[in-house]
Amino acid sequence: MSEHSAAPARGPSTSEAELLRQRVEELEAQLAQSQKLLAIGSLAGGVAHDFNNLLTAILGYASLLREDASVGPQVLEALDVIEKAAERASQLTGQLLGFVRRGGPRRVRVDVHQTLGEVAELLRHTIDKSIRIETRFDAGASHVPGDPSQIYQVFLNLALNARDAMPDGGTLTLATTPAAGMVRVSVMDTGAGIPLHIRDRIFEPFFTTKDPGKGTGMGLTVVQSIVRSHGGRIEMECESGTRFHVDLPLSAAQASVCAEEAEAGATRGKGSVLVIDDEEVVRQVAARMLNNLGYHPICLGSSREAIDYYSRRSRDIDMVIVDLVMPELSGQSVFERLREINPRVRVVLTSGYSQDAGVEAMMDRGAKAFLPKPYRLAQLSETLAAVMKA
Ligand SMILES: Nc1ncnc2c1ncn2[C@@H]1O[C@H](COP(=O)(O)OP(=O)(O)OP(=O)(O)O)[C@@H](O)[C@H]1O
Numbered sequence: 388m389s390e391h392s393a394a395p396a397r398g399p400s401t402s403e404a405e406l407l408r409q410r411v412e413e414l415e416a417q418l419a420q421s422q423k424l425l426a427i428g429s430l431a432g433g434v435a436h437d438f439n440n441l442l443t444a445i446l447g448y449a450s451l452l453r454e455d456a457s458v459g460p461q462v463l464e465a466l467d468v469i470e471k472a473a474e475r476a477s478q479l480t481g482q483l484l485g486f487v488r489r490g491g492p493r494r495v496r497v498d499v500h501q502t503l504g505e506v507a508e509l510l511r512h513t514i515d516k517s518i519r520i521e522t523r524f525d526a527g528a529s530h531v532p533g534d535p536s537q538i539y540q541v542f543l544n545l546a547l548n549a550r551d552a553m554p555d556g557g558t559l560t561l562a563t564t565p566a567a568g569m570v571r572v573s574v575m576d577t578g579a580g581i582p583l584h585i586r587d588r589i590f591e592p593f594f595t596t597k598d599p600g601k602g603t604g605m606g607l608t609v610v611q612s613i614v615r616s617h618g619g620r621i622e623m624e625c626e627s628g629t630r631f632h633v634d635l636p637l638s639a640a641q642a643s644v645c646a647e648e649a650e651a652g653a654t655r656g657k658g659s660v661l662v663i664d665d666e667e668v669v670r671q672v673a674a675r676m677l678n679n680l681g682y683h684p685i686c687l688g689s690s691r692e693a694i695d696y697y698s699r700r701s702r703d704i705d706m707v708i709v710d711l712v713m714p715e716l717s718g719q720s721v722f723e724r725l726r727e728i729n730p731r732v733r734v735v736l737t738s739g740y741s742q743d744a745g746v747e748a749m750m751d752r753g754a755k756a757f758l759p760k761p762y763r764l765a766q767l768s769e770t771l772a773a774v775m776k777a
């Protein structure tokens with residue numbers, strides 16, 4: 388536009404009009420894009436929520452069967468596969484949610500070197516042998532606070548792009564170097580590089596140069612969104628191949644809570660537990676698990692009914708497990724009502740969205756624990772035992 392000196396008084400010149408039209412088209416495209424993302428976001432959120440309820444039933448019953456002394460080795464083997472597959476499904480929903488949720492990601496101590504090692508291992512087993520995989524870990528500190536499956540996904544997406552860039556073979560290097568307060572992870576390939584004219588667009592949602600069915604163009608969009616939500620940054624360099632550098636802030640020593648829940652034996656307990664969940668399969672499996680652990684379960688699907696029940700029987704109830712997403716009253720209102728009835732009520736919040744808005748506020752106001760769905764016998768028993776002790 389700067390080319391134009393004296394704009395004619397009767398309105399924009401043809402080339403100005405042309406530029407304006409282009410700008411409008413660009414804006415329209417951007418709008419369409421963000422609407423698409425919004426739609427995907429709410430769809431993904433809904434799917435993930437329902438999915439985690441179903442996974443709670445699958446993993447819950449699998450963990451119950453595992454406790455059953457009469458099952459033979461073949462059943463145990465089948466259970467292994469069922470649990471692994473369900474865990475993977477649950478990680479996937481986690482990733483889906485990680486991409487759409489507004490709150491911060493799950494924060495646990497993640498060893499970037501270990502994660503890169505796992506990615507390298509997976510690639511060595513799955514990608515064409517014409518691609519050599521090298522690792523070079525030169526960073527001294529490699530622990531970052533973050534969401535393990537999201538960080539895994541970042542490295543895997545970058546590595547798969549690198550693979551796709553080397554159809555005739557080459558070298559894929561996963562490397563780390565120290566950077567002030569951060570760890571720099573570099574994913575490098577010896578492919579053809581990224582043509583100049585598309586470099587600005589690679590992070591755009593749905594931008595892909597791959598054939599239909601080969602790529603969705605969401606890989607780098609997800610990568611960038613995850614890196615940002617971890618307080619990091621990503622850079623790209625093309626020089627005899629492509630290099631993506633991801634800088635992630637290191638853990639402060641105190642941020643180191645180890646999360647990978649040990650698959651400890653279930654702690655038994657006693658007392659009555661009121662479960663408020665609108666999903667029938669979740670109520671069923673929760674009742675079975677609670678029985679198995681020695682608790683007396685009372686499961687109700689309607690939050691109003693549950694509050695009514697609690698107001699009559701609060702003295703007989705030792706704990707309440709409240710699902711945060713329910714049709715009639717939100718988990719938050721249920722929590723408030725329960726506290727009005729009994730300020731010392733022991734409430735365990737549960738949800739298929741790992742970090743619902745409001746969870747922290749409710750924890751501040753006296754909720755005792757948050758139990759993410761899907762949960763199994765071990766997680767349920769640990770949480771309840773801790774809450775009963777507190
Ligand atoms: N290492 C690389 N070398 C060359 N081009 C790359 C590299 N990484 C990304 N690109 C380019 O950026 C585009 C977008 O990448 P992105 O990961 O977002 O989507 P995709 O790989 O096409 O599809 P998918 O959603 O399956 O990841 C790719 O189609 C490719 O053109």
Ligand SMILES: [Mg+2]
Nearest residue numbers: 544548606607
């Ligand atoms: Mg990709």
